[in-house]
Amino acid sequence: MDLELKDKVVLVTGGSDGLGAALVRRLAAEGARVALCGRDPERVGRVVKELGETGADVLGVPADVTRQEDLERFLSAAEGRWGRIDAIVNNAGRSAAGAFEQQDETVWEEDLQLKLHASVRLIRLALPHLRAAGGGSVVNTLAVSAKAPGAGSTPTSVSRAAGLALTKALSKELGADNIRVNAVLIGLVESGQWVRMAEAGGRSVDELYATLGSGSGIPLGRVGKATEFADLVAFLLSPRAAYISGTGINFDGGMSPVV
Numbered sequence: 719m720d721l722e723l724k725d726k727v728v729l730v731t732g733g734s735d736g737l738g739a740a741l742v743r744r745l746a747a748e749g750a751r752v753a754l755c756g757r758d759p760e761r762v763g764r765v766v767k768e769l770g771e772t773g774a775d776v777l778g779v780p781a782d783v784t785r786q787e788d789l790e791r792f793l794s795a796a797e798g799r800w801g802r803i804d805a806i807v808n809n810a811g812r813s814a815a816g817a818f819e820q821q822d823e824t825v826w827e828e829d830l831q832l833k834l835h836a837s838v839r840l841i842r843l844a845l846p847h848l849r850a851a852g853g854g855s856v857v858n859t860l861a862v863s864a865k866a867p868g869a870g871s872t873p874t875s876v877s878r879a880a881g882l883a884l885t886k887a888l889s890k891e892l893g894a895d896n897i898r899v900n901a902v903l904i905g906l907v908e909s910g911q912w913v914r915m916a917e918a919g920g921r922s923v924d925e926l927y928a929t930l931g932s933g934s935g936i937p938l939g940r941v942g943k944a945t946e947f948a949d950l951v952a953f954l955l956s957p958r959a960a961y962i963s964g965t966g967i968n969f970d971g972g973m974s975p976v977v
C-alpha cells in the first residue's frame with residue numbers, strides 16, 4: 719500500500735532515539751521530509767547522518783520541547799527548509815511514575831511541561847502552517863495509563879489522560895480545517911529507555927524484554943517493536959487514514975484492560 723507520504727513534511731519530537739527514531743526512519747523510507755528534535759545534539763546528529771547516507775531528506779534540530787523558544791526554532795527550521803508543514807508527532811517523553819507521596823511539585827511540573835504543555839505549544843505553533851497546507855495530521859504518543867491508570871502511575875497517567883482529552887477536543891475543533899488529531903497509547907515497546915535501564919541494571923536488553931514480555935500481562939506475550947509503532951503512526955499520518963480522527967489507539971499487544 720502506497721502511504722502517499724512522499725514529500726510530506728513531518729515534524730517528530732523525540733526523534734533521536736527509541737520510538738521516535740524508528741518513526742523517522744519509516745517516514746524517510748516513504749520519501750517524506752522529516753524534521754526531528756531531541757535535546758542531545760549527538761544523538762540527533764547520528765540519526766540525521768544515518769538517514770542522510772541513504773539519500774533521505776532529514777533535518778535534525780537539537781531542541782528541548784519544554785522550552786518555547788526551542789519549539790519555535792524547531793518549527794522555523796523545518797518551515798524555512800521546506801516551506802510547509804503537513805504533520806506533527808508529539809512523541810518526546812520519558813517514564814515518570816511511582817508512589818503518589820513520593821512525587822513532589824517539581825516532578826509534577828516537569829511531567830506536565832514535557833507531556834502536555836510541550837504538545838499544546840507545538841500544535842499551536844504548527845496550526846497556521848497545517849491550515850496553509852490545506853489540512854494535516856497530528857499524532858500524540860501517549861501511554862495506556864491515559865485510559866486505565868493504575869496505582870503508582872502518577873504523575874504520568876494524569877499527564878497522559880490530559881493528552882487524550884487534548885486529542886479528542888482538538889479533533890472536534892480542527893476537523894473543519896481538515897486537520898486530524900489522533901493518539902497512540904503505548905504499553906511496553908522496545909526503545910532506548912529500556913536499553914538504558916538494562917545497562918544500568920547490568921543485564922542484557924533481550925533478557926529485560928523477555929522478562930517484561932512474559933511477566934506484564936501482555937496477551938501477545940512479548941513487548942512491541944519500535945518498527946511496529948512506526949508502521950501504525952506512518953499510517954495515521956498518511957492520507958490513507960483520511961477518515962480517522964479523534965481516536966486513541968492502544969498499542970500494547972492487548973495489555974490494557976480497556977478498549
Ligand SMILES: NC(=O)c1ccc[n+]([C@@H]2O[C@H](COP(=O)([O-])OP(=O)(O)OC[C@H]3O[C@@H](n4cnc5c(N)ncnc54)[C@H](OP(=O)(O)O)[C@@H]3O)[C@@H](O)[C@H]2O)c1
Nearest residue numbers: 732734735736737756757758782783811906907909910911
Ligand atoms: N517505550 C515504552 O514502552 C513506552 C511506554 C509508555 C510511553 N512511552 C512514550 O513513548 C514516547 C517515546 O518514548 P521511548 O520509549 O522511545 O523513549 P526513549 O527511547 O527514551 O526516547 C525518547 C526520545 O525523546 C527525546 N526527549 C526526551 N525529553 C525531551 C525533551 N525535553 N525535549 C526534546 N526531546 C526529548 C529523547 O532525546 P533526548 O533525551 O536527547 O532529549 C529521545 O529522542 C515517550 O513519550 C514515552 O513516554 C513509551
